[in-house]
Amino acid sequence: MISDKILKSINNLPAFPATVHRVSEVISDPDFSVGDLVNIIKYDQSITANILRMCNSPYFGIRYKVSSLREAVVYLGRKNILNAVYTAGTSRYYKKVKGYYWGATKLWEHSVGVALMSQILAKKIYDREDPGLFTAGLLHDIGKVVLGEFVHESFQEIMDLVSNQGYSFLEAEEEVIGVNHAELGGEIASLWNFPKEIRDAITYHHRPDLIEKGDDSIPWLIYLADQACMMMGIGGGADGLAYRGLKEVINKFGLRQRDFEESIVLLLKDLDEAKELLDLMEND
Amino acid sequence: MNQIVVGISDLKVSGNIGDVLITYALGSCIGVAVYDPYVVVGGLLHFMLPDSSIDGNKAKKNPAMFADTGIPLLFKSCYKLGAEKKRMIVKIAGGASIMDDMDYFRIGQKNITALRKMFWRNNVLIDAEDIGKNLNRTVQLHISTGKVLVKNSANVFEEL
Numbered sequence: 001m002i003s004d005k006i007l008k009s010i011n012n013l014p015a016f017p018a019t020v021h022r023v024s025e026v027i028s029d030p031d032f033s034v035g036d037l038v039n040i041i042k043y044d045q046s047i048t049a050n051i052l053r054m055c056n057s058p059y060f061g062i063r064y065k066v067s068s069l070r071e072a073v074v075y076l077g078r079k080n081i082l083n084a085v086y087t088a089g090t091s092r093y094y095k096k097v098k099g100y101y102w103g104a105t106k107l108w109e110h111s112v113g114v115a116l117m118s119q120i121l122a123k124k125i126y127d128r129e130d131p132g133l134f135t136a137g138l139l140h141d142i143g144k145v146v147l148g149e150f151v152h153e154s155f156q157e158i159m160d161l162v163s164n165q166g167y168s169f170l171e172a173e174e175e176v177i178g179v180n181h182a183e184l185g186g187e188i189a190s191l192w193n194f195p196k197e198i199r200d201a202i203t204y205h206h207r208p209d210l211i212e213k214g215d216d217s218i219p220w221l222i223y224l225a226d227q228a229c230m231m232m233g234i235g236g237g238a239d240g241l242a243y244r245g246l247k248e249v250i251n252k253f254g255l256r257q258r259d260f261e262e263s264i265v266l267l268l269k270d271l272d273e274a275k276e277l278l279d280l281m282e283n284d
Numbered sequence: 285m286n287q288i289v290v291g292i293s294d295l296k297v298s299g300n301i302g303d304v305l306i307t308y309a310l311g312s313c314i315g316v317a318v319y320d321p322y323v324v325v326g327g328l329l330h331f332m333l334p335d336s337s338i339d340g341n342k343a344k345k346n347p348a349m350f351a352d353t354g355i356p357l358l359f360k361s362c363y364k365l366g367a368e369k370k371r372m373i374v375k376i377a378g379g380a381s382i383m384d385d386m387d388y389f390r391i392g393q394k395n396i397t398a399l400r401k402m403f404w405r406n407n408v409l410i411d412a413e414d415i416g417k418n419l420n421r422t423v424q425l426h427i428s429t430g431k432v433l434v435k436n437s438a439n440v441f442e443e444l
Contacts (some may be wrong), residue, residue: 168383227389230311230382231380231389232292233292233308233313234309236310236311236420240418241311241382241419242383243383245383245384257389260389261335264391265333265338265342265349268332268349
């Protein structure tokens with residue numbers, strides 16, 4: 001049960017930038033025009049500024065010095081523009097997070113890490129990348145932005161269940177606060193009109209095994225990317241690694257130990273090349 | 285106090301008494317702190333994975349990424365500043381795991397095993413350790429005193 005207090009906090013979140021959804025619509029048309037995209041993006045100054053800050057990141061692989069939004073759109077290309085716009089549009093929510101972290105920028109670092117890792121794993125497993133997956137990675141912990149305040153208030157009680165009674169952090173949130181951050185994140189995504197696959201990836205990112213039917217590959221990939229980032233301490237917080245491992249994931253993807261470790265090595269390289277994405281938090 | 289940050293897959297050594305080496309959020313990675321009180325030299329390694337054989341090129345470029353290449357480099361870097369193995373105090377922290385990961389990827393446990401094997405083969409004794417469980421740890425090594433402090437989920441630094 002989500003209490004009225006928490007519902008109120010959700011409603012106080014700034015609306016999700018319409019620009020981002022518009023870009024996503026336009027870009028799904030194979031004949032989209034650069035001019036149309038530029039015209040949509042340019043009215044959101046914060047997103048425009050963020051895109052210009054990020055687009056020379058080695059992660060996006062642009063070899064030219066980009067100085068205008070039009071150039072950014074042209075050089076980023078279809079796949080990267082969507083990832084860049086989502087990154088530019090979501091960083092604003094991660095500035096203040098209580099409860100889980102001691103440093104304010106850590107949840108953003110973790111979210112970008114999971115987005116990057118989701119692409120590495122998708123490439124390794126399916127030989128393709130997926131912008132929906134990237135978005136789900138950026139937003140998988142969005143519930144923490146709201147729940148953090150309540151975790152902060154009940155931190156001792158939650159940690160007692162985790163440290164002494166064998167609860168996972170997720171289960172302890174549910175027991176003490178009445179809702180966990182994954183479920184709450186799914187609610188936020190639904191309020192923001194995200195499609196079902198993204199909502200499910202957020203809601204089930206710790207328990208993809210609970211999805212009953214349909215394609216569950218995005219939630220499982222986000223789950224695995226999240227676990228990898230927790231193991232590596234990427235944006236690691238007070239909840240630590242106190243989440244359950246689901247061994248089904250190994251059969252689900254036929255992933256060997258070696259594949260997993262190689263992916264972790266690649267993640268470190270991508271994180272290094274994606275510093276400009278992490279820096280959005282400091283410059284904003 | 286001059287704080288020197290040791291990143292993921294990174295190591296730093298120092299002989300300056302004003303320096304404090306620090307590494308954040310270890311997760312399944314392991315922080316290895318070594319210190320020679322006689323010459324007042326210490327080093328801190330934050331390695332990520334147990335075995336460099338998964339990527340030999342990476343190991344050459346960044347030996348601190350793996351236990352088997354990072355640990356020897358940590359000791360050698362301290363020797364260059366005058367430290368001697370027989371005097372070195374060794375403390376480790378990290379190697380945490382996801383819950384119920386018995387049949388899972390077990391990076392934390394593999395890191396711990398790789399480190400113990402190396403130390404055993406090279407006659408290195410561990411003086412203190414804070415490893416395993418499900419928590420993130422932040423580690424500090426104070427060069428002036430050799431004190432190693434570990435911070436866990438309670439957000440309090442405690443001496444190891």
